[in-house]
Amino acid sequence: NFGSKCVFYLASISSDLGLVLYFYVQYLWLIHKYLLKKKYKSFIVLYFICTLIFIPQQIWSWHGFGKFLFMPPLIQFGGVSFAVSIDTFTSLGLRLYEYWANSQRRRFLLEKELKETEIFYLKSQMSPHFLFNTLNNIYALSLKGSTNTVAAVGQLRTMMIYVKQLEERKRVSLGEEISYLNNFIALNKLRFDLNVEFLFDNFNKDVQLEPMLLQPFIENAFKHGRTGNDGVIKLSLTEHNGIIEFRIENKFDLYKRKDAVGGIGLVNIERRLILCYPNQHKLVISHEGNNHIVNLIIHTIFK
Secondary structure: OHHHHHHHHHHHHHHHHHHHHHHHHHHHHHHHHHHOOOOHHHHHHHHHHHHHHHHHHHHHHHHOOOOOOOOOHHHHHHHHHHHHHHHHHHHHHHHHHHHHHHHHHHHHHHHHHHHHHHHHHHHHHHHHHHHHHHHHHHHHHHHOOOOOHHHHHHHHHHHHHHHHHHOOOOOEEHHHHHHHHHHHHHHHHOOOOOEEEEEEEOOOOOOEEOOOOOHHHHHHHHHHEOOHHHOEEEEEEEEEOOEEEEEEEEEEOOOOOOOOOOOHHHHHHHHHHHHHOOOOEEEEEEEEOOEEEEEEEEEOOOO
């Protein structure tokens, strides 16, 4: 009859509301407030209190329309216990997954922030390093009374504009980097008596890369390589489908001493390559007789 149907639906609603309430009490309160904060004793006590309230509520709801009247008490208790288990494991699983996902997200953001901070620090190292070496070149020219001193100051001004971008931009175009390298080579040739063969072709000038990654290798070739008739630096740079291949070869001079403040260039570049192009670069530095050879491959398009 109509009255029995009403009791049936009311009992069903009461049971479903109990299941929903029991789920959210665990999901929003017990697990979040106690379990994840390692308050295990409080969690266990409160969990059993909630469960002891929930089980009678469920049995009472279903007895309201007599569904369990023809079932043994053990089966009644088993059915409700099954519902308790489903609610508990579902709420626990969802909350733990959410906690893990949030932890991974926070870890990713923290690692990203630390990585960007380190990259910025490494970039900030390059500006004074470059400035010191360039001023050292100009100072050496002035001591010799070289007529190239004025030209060197002019080159420095042009290059400092580019170096300023180092801290302001994450990437520069390959065309801009090559233009900077040509200026850097021209500046160093004012002091060092050697030839530079710089071959670059088959490249897309709009390909983006981390700035001033190649300059330290050229700088080392000038500072530590042979000068005079034996002084030759061979450079080549190509690009294909976002893959940049850079090679530099020169004869090194064992009698040239390293300046006291130098040495950060190569270490800086190696670390920046690891941070900016993880598993996307290959750097090989080798010696063949008196030749010092650097081969660098950079995949500017991430896989």
